[in-house]
Amino acid sequence: MQLIKNVKILKNHELVTRDVLIDNKMIVQVAENIELSGDVFDAKGAFLSAGLVDVHVHFREPGFDYKETIASGSKAAANGGFTTVIAMPNLNPVPDTPERVSEQVALNKRHGVIHIEQYGAVSPDLVSHQVSDMVGMASAGAAAFSNDGKGVQTADTMLQAMLLAARADRPLAAHLEDESLLHKGVINAGDQADKLELPGITGLAESSQLARDLVLAKATGVHYHVAHISTKTSVALVRMAKLEGVHVTAEVSPHHLLLSDTDIHEDNAQFKMNPPLRGQVDRQALIAGLLDGTIDMIATDHAPHGTLEKAQSFKTAPFGITGIETSFQLLYTHLVRSGVMTLETLIQRMVVSPVQAFKLKAAPTSVQVGETADLALFDLENSYQIETSDFQSKGKNSPFVGWNVYGKTIATWVDGQIVTQ
Numbered sequence: 449m450q451l452i453k454n455v456k457i458l459k460n461h462e463l464v465t466r467d468v469l470i471d472n473k474m475i476v477q478v479a480e481n482i483e484l485s486g487d488v489f490d491a492k493g494a495f496l497s498a499g500l501v502d503v504h505v506h507f508r509e510p511g512f513d514y515k516e517t518i519a520s521g522s523k524a525a526a527n528g529g530f531t532t533v534i535a536m537p538n539l540n541p542v543p544d545t546p547e548r549v550s551e552q553v554a555l556n557k558r559h560g561v562i563h564i565e566q567y568g569a570v571s572p573d574l575v576s577h578q579v580s581d582m583v584g585m586a587s588a589g590a591a592a593f594s595n596d597g598k599g600v601q602t603a604d605t606m607l608q609a610m611l612l613a614a615r616a617d618r619p620l621a622a623h624l625e626d627e628s629l630l631h632k633g634v635i636n637a638g639d640q641a642d643k644l645e646l647p648g649i650t651g652l653a654e655s656s657q658l659a660r661d662l663v664l665a666k667a668t669g670v671h672y673h674v675a676h677i678s679t680k681t682s683v684a685l686v687r688m689a690k691l692e693g694v695h696v697t698a699e700v701s702p703h704h705l706l707l708s709d710t711d712i713h714e715d716n717a718q719f720k721m722n723p724p725l726r727g728q729v730d731r732q733a734l735i736a737g738l739l740d741g742t743i744d745m746i747a748t749d750h751a752p753h754g755t756l757e758k759a760q761s762f763k764t765a766p767f768g769i770t771g772i773e774t775s776f777q778l779l780y781t782h783l784v785r786s787g788v789m790t791l792e793t794l795i796q797r798m799v800v801s802p803v804q805a806f807k808l809k810a811a812p813t814s815v816q817v818g819e820t821a822d823l824a825l826f827d828l829e830n831s832y833q834i835e836t837s838d839f840q841s842k843g844k845n846s847p848f849v850g851w852n853v854y855g856k857t858i859a860t861w862v863d864g865q866i867v868t869q
């Protein structure tokens with residue numbers, strides 16, 4: 449038995465002070481004053497939440513262990529307050545067959561300190577004109593499917609993929625990128641791209657493929673999930689599709705909520721990611737969409753890369769930034785403390801909504817008797833500076849280094865065990 453004393457938890461839309469008793473991986477009592485001699489953790493009034501859930505991370509093992517491993521990525525996740533994630537399949541080898549998915553699931557379990565669910569690849573080797581055995585991969589343990597990193601280029605491939613994902617009863621998560629509109633772009637198309645003399649990526653590369661997919665999703669009935677939504681037009685399309693009864697969900701990343709292309713003052717690849725940081729108007733539309741529920745959830749798209757890789761120019765550095773150790777803290781500081789949304793809504797978008805949308809049955813959605821003790825404790829009172837030396841991730845590529853934030857993770861529990869420190 450383990451007692452976490454003096455925590456604040458969300459209950460009936462309010463923060464209340466409680467003690468939480470854990471026994472055999474489960475929360476067995478939540479009450480105002482519980483006594484236990486022995487294993488007692490004094491939380492000193494910090495905020496205890498059900499563990500955060502991230503449906504979009506890159507852990508890079510096997511194939512790119514120098515960027516991240518399952519061990520380092522999952523420790524980073526725990527350090528950010530996450531207890532369940534779904535890992536993308538852009539690995540080497542790619543989990544694109546039932547055998548490879550079951551190997552990856554076993555590897556995730558062996559090396560992960562948190563719960564790691566796995567995406568199977570929509571296409572063999574992520575090359576988008578074929579469709580892999582999604583029904584077989586679902587039986588082998590794939591939680592969802594994606595070709596993240598690349599868009600599915602033809603409507604026919606996407607239609608076949610959706611039919612299979614629907615049959616497998618798994619979500620299909622789309623990285624939206626029409627390659628015919630890319631023109632080797634590396635930054636959002638617009639004034640900032642012109643100023644920095646860098647080739648631009650139009651938002652149409654995302655939204656035109658999204659429009660196509662929403663029509664196909666309606667025809668197939670698949671659960672279609674929009675990865676890292678980034679433009680105002682995309683938000684409007686998802687809003688309309690939901691009204692039309694399409695089974696669509698969408699995620700937005702913390703960086704698209706908090707930064708826009710005008711924050712890129714020089715050729716600094718710490719600001720290079722896919723999709724690129726968009727304009728101010730897009731950023732405001734993403735916040736509005738997150739508030740009204742058009743955007744269902746936050747996902748970090750934690751994309752660690754080597755330090756030397758990211759030290760290159762915008763033109764040649766890889767796309768992607770880390771995020772899993774700073775996301776709750778940045779959003780709590782810049783959306784909740786600043787009065788844009790409530791803490792309850794933030795937790796809804798970082799825990800409840802991903803668990804429900806992706807049917808992650810084992811993950812808890814609240815601090816309540818009978819739930820699994822996957823928990824995260826955050827210090828909402830004191831601020832600190834984001835420093836890469838505090839990261840558990842091998843990836844130090846963050847545009848938020850030096851930012852002052854509240855909400856440091858004090859401890860994270862997975863199945864009733866502390867997995868931080």
Ligand SMILES: NC(=O)N[C@@H](CC(=O)O)C(=O)O
Nearest residue numbers: 506596597721722751767768
């Ligand atoms: N987001 C990124 O910029 N990069 C991701 C791929 C992806 O999410 O598309 C990566 O794997 O590095």
Ligand SMILES: [Zn+2]
Nearest residue numbers: 596597623675
């Ligand atoms: Zn992507």
Ligand SMILES: [Zn+2]
Nearest residue numbers: 536596597749
């Ligand atoms: Zn990604």
